[in-house]
Amino acid sequence: MCAIFGIIGKYDLKKVRYVLDLMIHRGSDYQNIVEFKDGVFGFNRLAIENIDKNLQPLKIGNRVFVFNGEIYNYKDLIKQYNLNVKTEIEVIAGLWERLGVDFVKKLDGMFAIAIFDKKLYLFRDEFGKKPLYFTKSGIFASEIKAILPFIEKKLNFDALAEYLAYNSSIAPNTIYNSIYKLPAGCFYDGEIKRWCDFERIENEKWTKDNVCNEFEKLLTESIKKRLQGEVEIGSLLSGGVDSSLIASVTSKFRKLKTFSIGYEGYDNYDERKYARVVANHIDSEHFEVNFTKKDFFDEFENVLFYMDEPIGDSSFFAAKFLAKHIPLKVVLSGEGSDELFLGYRRYNEYLGFLDAYLPNKMWLKKYLERHYEDIKEWEVFRRFFANEEVFRGINEIFFQRQINKVLKVKAKEVDYKRFLKGWRSFDFTYFDLKVWVGEVLLMKLDKMFMSNSIEARSPFLDRSLVQFVFSLPEVVRGKNKWIVKETAKKYLPISIINRRKKGFAFPFYEWLKEENELKRIVDINRKSRIFNEEYLKEIIKTGHKRYKQHLWSLYLFSRWCEKEFL
Incomplete structure (x- = not known):
């Protein structure tokens, strides 16, 4: 895991070193700059695999x-293409030589790649696990x-x-x-082009009788490939079924360190007691943070x-504090299960x-x-009565009418239709993999854990496992994560499987009020003049009754805007 940076065109080497140092948290094991006739590439490394090799650019x-990233199948690709190389970057170069832009379809992993x-040319993995930013003038970087x-x-x-x-x-x-x-599953060569997308191809061979066995096999394989590396690997453990299942399966292969966070005095948010149950069950070396x-x-x-x-997403703050300890x-995390198996109540x-x-319906509208x-x-019932798409993302906060009310400047209507495929309940999964998971949850894992030089890996978000989910008949996939919970009975106490779901939340609203x-x-x-003040006051006055998440979004943006522009 690393930071990458580059400029095509004129550059100031001193400035290049400066911005690489701004990203030193992404990897302080090694830093290198390669100059060439048309520009410069830079690299900070967090050494996990091939610790004494794999030097870049x-x-x-x-x-x-x-x-930047991990190519889990790079050793298989060396054998398949008879490459006389040893490292991931050399595999990328060898496949580029043979396949051109199609090389990326052979990679199984999480990555952001730049090639001159x-x-x-810029490439990003299909889930968007590794960030990659660029300008049309020829600059790219792992961080803005x-x-x-x-x-x-x-x-x-x-x-x-959109925010x-x-x-x-x-x-x-x-x-x-x-x-x-760069959007997930896309590459850039002067234009943004897609190299990979999730497809819905139903396979009737999957039934309620055989689906759990296949899911368990795919999840186990996904975890095993994510245990690659020459460093110790731990697991985040909230005490929910997803992180607990990941930790329990992993514990079958190695002695494990597990990590959880809680909030003393706030029992409604604190899940550490459940994490302790799981840690004892799998005999992990368990660590807690308050x-x-x-x-x-x-x-x-x-x-x-x-x-x-x-x-x-307020959980960025808890994640950052946990990463610090x-x-x-490397740690494993449970992101993706709720979206794949419809685990959210909503x-x-x-x-x-x-x-x-x-x-x-029109009369009711x-x-x-x-x-x-x-x-x-x-708003949801209005959409239904008007024959509009009701579902527009599990994490939708401000709907369009509210956006128009709160902003002084008129912005384009948020384009949600590009994430709807006509796949019924599988639209929920596709939409949320693209938006909620790709733009929020995976950025939390990357940005907050890499701030402490930790790579976070997400076994539920594995290409084979996700393709399997999209192949399930709707009645087999069902809802409420029944497949995950049924499988978990082999690995976890029933009290953990049946407990009420909690999000990775903390008492931010209470603290802001206090x-x-x-x-x-x-x-x-009053300094930025971005929002309509009267509507802001209405939202603040009504508070948690209607607008708890709205308030957090406005507060976070305000603090960021003050830092960057005022």
């Missing part, structure tokens, strides 16, 4: 290669902060609208006007620095709309519009 003739061969010194900072209001809707800008947008994010209000405010500016652009280079609510039939309420439930911090939203807005 790699220059072969007039071609230059650099990458007469022009610049490495590009900012080369551009004029200007706010992208279309990206701000309000979905907690994050959506690729190719970033919150900065002239910096772009996150306090003081830690939250002390770390706030630090988290914004590593976040790079506003991402409105993990003495390893999925059940959206499932109810798929086959629902109501006569007089008119009635609803005469009795407007500024809440999500009202410290009178919410007023900063209005105070900062």
Whole structure:
């Protein structure tokens, strides 16, 4: 795991060293800069595999290669293509020589890759596990902060609208006007082109009788490939079924260190007692961290620095603090299970709309519009009565009418239709893999854990496992993660499997209220003049009754805007 950077065209070597040092947290084991006729590539390394080799950037003739990530099948590719090489970067170079841009389809892993061969090529894995940012003038980097010194900072209001809707800008947008994010499963050669996407090809051989065995086999294989490396690997453990299943399966292969976080005095949020049950069950060496209000405010500016652009998921702060207390280079995490197997309660609510039939829908739509309420439930029923797409992402916060109310500047309507495929409940999974998982959860894992030089790996988000899920008949996949829970009975206490689901949340709203911090939203807005003040006051006044997540999004953005622009 590393940081990569490059410029095609003129450059200042001193400035290149400066921005690489800005990303030193991504890998301090080795730093190197390779200059060539058309530009410069730079690299910081966190050594995990081939610790004494795999040095980058790699220059072969007039071609230059650099990458960030892990290629789990690189040894298989060496044998398959009879390559006389030893390292991942050499495999990438060898496959590029033989296959050109199609080389990327052979890679199984998480990666961001840059290649110069007469022009610049950029590649990103199909889930978006490793970030990659670029400008159209020929600069690329693992983090936005490495590009900012080369551009004029200007706010992208279309990206701000996406952030309000979905907690994050959506690729190719970033919150900065002239910096772009390469979408997952895409490459860039002057234009953004797709090399991989999730497909829905139903396979009727999967039934409720055989699906769990196949899932267990695929998950086990996914975990085993993610245990590669020459360093110790631990596991995050919340005490929920997903992280617990990952840790339990992993413990069959090696003695494991597990890590959890909690919040003393806030039992509604603190899951450490459940994590202890699992740790005892699998005999892991278990470590706990307590996150306090003081830690939250002390770390706030630090988290914004590593976040790079506003991402409105409060769990970034707990993740950053937990990472700070993990003495390893690699951890496993449970992201992806809820989205693949419909684990969120709200999925059940959206499932109810798929086959629902109501006569007089247009009459009900008119009635609803005469009795407007500024809440999500009202908007969801309005969509249903108007024959619009009801589901627009599990993490939708501000809906479009609210975005139009809160912003002074009119932004383009957020484009949600590109993530709807007409796959019924599998639309939920496709949409959320692209937006909630890809733009929020995976960025949390990368940005917050790499801030402490830790690589986080997500076994549920494995190409073979995800293709398997998209092949399931709808009735077999079902809901409420029944496949995961049934499989988990072999590995976990029933009390863990049946316990009520909690998100990775902490009492941010209580802490903001206690410290009178919410007023900063209005105070900062009086300087930035981005939002309509009256609507801000309405949201703040109503508070947790309607707008808890709205408030967090506004507070985080306000603090970020103050730091970057005021």
